[in-house]
Amino acid sequence: MNCRECVEHLYEFLDREVTPELEQEIRAHLEDCPQCEEQSQFDELFLKFLRARCKTKWSPAQLKQRMLREMFGR
Numbered sequence: 001m002n003c004r005e006c007v008e009h010l011y012e013f014l015d016r017e018v019t020p021e022l023e024q025e026i027r028a029h030l031e032d033c034p035q036c037e038e039q040s041q042f043d044e045l046f047l048k049f050l051r052a053r054c055k056t057k058w059s060p061a062q063l064k065q066r067m068l069r070e071m072f073g074r
Contacts (some may be wrong), residue, residue, distance in 0.1 A: 001029045006036045014044050 006029045013026045030037045
């Protein structure tokens with residue numbers, strides 16, 4: 001596995017959505033590649049932050065409208 005392939009599957013790996021074989025390949029690559037390991041740690045923290053922020057059940061209507069406009073041009 002090379003760095004491009006590792007980064008390509010990183011979010012799936014962190015969400016535990018990869019096959020056991022691919023997980024093993026990614027883990028082996030991360031052990032040998034400090035740059036990808038650093039990226040993995042950053043992405044893991046980013047996902048934890050997003051999950052924590054998404055637990056909030058309430059958000060202002062204006063925020064929802066703005067997000068829809070930004071994402072879908074509505």
